[in-house]
Amino acid sequence: MTPHPDPRAGAAVKAADRAHVFHSWSAQGLIDPLAVAGAEGSYFWDYDGNRYLDFTSGLVYTNIGYQHPKVVAAIQEQAGKLTTFAPAFAVEARSEAARLIAERTPGDLDKIFFTNGGAEAVENAIRMARLHTGRPKVLSTYRSYHGGTATAVNLTGDPRRWASDNGTSGVVHFWGPFLYRSPFYSETEQQECERALQHLEDTIAFEGPATIAAIILETIPGTAGIMTPPPGYLAGVREICDRYGIVFVLDEVMAGFGRTGAWFAADHFGVVPDLLTFAKGVNSGYVPLGGVAISGAVAATFENRPYPGGLTYSGHPLACAAAVATINVMAEEKVVEHAAHIGETVLGPGLRELAERHPSVGEVRGTGVFWALDLVKDRETREPLVPYNASGAANAPMAAFAAACKKNGLWPFVNMNRTHAVPPCNVTEAEAKEGLAALDVALSLADEHTV
Secondary structure (H helix, E strand, O other): OOOOOOHHHHHHHHHHHHHHOOOOOOOHHHOOOOOEEEEEEOEEEEOOOOEEEEOOHHHHOOOOOEOOHHHHHHHHHHHHHOOOOOOOOOOHHHHHHHHHHHHHOOOOOOEEEEEOOHHHHHHHHHHHHHHHHOOOEEEEEOOOOOOOOHHHHHHOOOHHHHHHOOOOOOEEEEOOOOHHHOOOOOOOHHHHHHHHHHHHHHHHHHHOHHHEEEEEEEOOOOOOOOOOOOOOHHHHHHHHHHHHOOEEEEEOOOOOOOOOOOOOHHHHOOOOOOEEEEOHHHOOOOOOOEEEEEOHHHHHHOOOOOOOOOOOOOOOHHHHHHHHHHHHHHHHOOHHHHHHHHHHHHHHHHHHHHHHHOOOEEEEEEEOOEEEEEEEEEOOOOEEOOOOOOOHHHHHHHHHHHHHHHHOOEEOEEEOOEEEEOOOOOOOHHHHHHHHHHHHHHHHHHHOOOO
């Protein structure tokens, strides 16, 4: 679709937003939200006629792009049939969505508890784990994000937790593996794996194994940096959990549904958790939906004992119809296979080529359509391009980088000293190359801040 400029309409949208909308994670008086006029496929545009290639997939959720006609049609059809119904009833769209999800989850994760999004999925997974084990504590890593609700934000390992961290939520943080910025002074992936597992063992020993209900990990941490765990790490965590009777929870809210070139990131590692949280890509965010996929053992806990949790809109028919259509589209159009292909043949090689030319790129990490560039001042010392959690003048190099991307028609995902390349899973080769070209230009600005 060709955008048609309408600045007056855009000004009205912006004025209403500034007068009434309270935005998340923001100082309200310091933001200037872009007024979006429309979106299609991998692009969106504003009311001035500027079109942007979306290398963020919204918030890493439009896995099939914007306005896919088959999913839009399914939502319209469901709205004409049954717009909503209470969660205690069996509804066709809800049942079919659960069946299709369960078919694709690893192992015996065959029961699906629906939520409205990822944070609620994490909240309920942790509640299930605590009730299943009768234990209070949960372990999660630094360099993680699990959501903005009470338990989920306390589980989170990045600075968004700080303002709401009450220190009484039963959460213990530990260091996960990350060889490029290893907290264990490792020199190889094998060392990083072994030392990270030993660190986890030590943390469990000092916290008391009998007090720990769950360990929750993002299978591949997303917002924190797309850090693929070393071979053997997740299998090692699985073994530790089995040994101590701890519930193993994998958070696939961002990594799931094709993002990594597999239906779930866990598929790359041959590991089956006890609980798996999902959202985002399950229906490309067209209607809010998330959930928990539950193993037989955990589900059995609530066979004759009520599960004390629920949501008014759990398994909302419109959201579930969107999920059914999305999953079917992904299967019919081989979107998962395409994501793997784009990662292997275009994004991976293209980003590594950029790293060879730009001294500001310290490391390239990722798989499928899930990539990060770690930007640095000095490749030898690996000093980040901006300080941890930088703002204001300290964050100027990253702000200039982002502005250059937008000037060249690319909407970037920028977090701290990183930029992530996370376009829709069905991004075309030409679109991916267009994004790489815009990154190339913007990285020249980042290079100016290197030593």
